[in-house]
């Protein structure tokens with residue numbers, strides 16, 4: 001955690017992420033979120049182990065996730081090995097928040113540094129912004145996984161239906177959360 005930064009009143013990840021211990025689905029504010037965490041000292045391990053990239057020191061001080069409208073984190077290497085470089089996920093709190101200036105500029109900045117960005121949207125799937133263009137290796141990986149994508153302006157848009165099937169935990173609700181956790 002970067003010195004001087006704390007979650008404060010932010011509860012952005014408490015809305016978008018799943019918390020298995022609480023059977024908390026994706027994209028629904030946790031019952032304990034109220035301008036911060038009402039059970040901070042006793043929050044479950046999933047919450048204790050989680051720090052977004054902003055909290056770790058990335059982006060500007062004023063770009064706290066609840067202010068910019070998306071939660072950033074580094075994707076595990078095991079999931080993005082074929083990219084051959086770091087990949088960051090931006091999970092939108094509000095549909096389209098990464099399209100507004102701060103989000104778009106941040107994506108460009110990371111791309112220039114050789115970091116790719118995957119935007120996870122609630123209503124329209126994922127958008128991939130590759131740092132070094134769409135490499136042959138990535139194209140082969142997309143094809144091998146049967147990823148349904150459309151290219152627009154150097155970004156790759158994957159529709160919601162495909163994302164729901166491929167990455168169901170991003171959209172888990174109360175009815176399938178437990179089942180999904182057992183599968184992963």
Ligand code: SF4
Nearest residue numbers: 007010012013052065
């Ligand atoms: S999104 Fe980041 S800053 Fe906001 S509550 Fe979660 S960990 Fe804290």
Ligand code: SF4
Nearest residue numbers: 014030032033037047
């Ligand atoms: S328990 Fe606290 S930290 Fe965890 S999701 Fe709920 S409000 Fe956030």
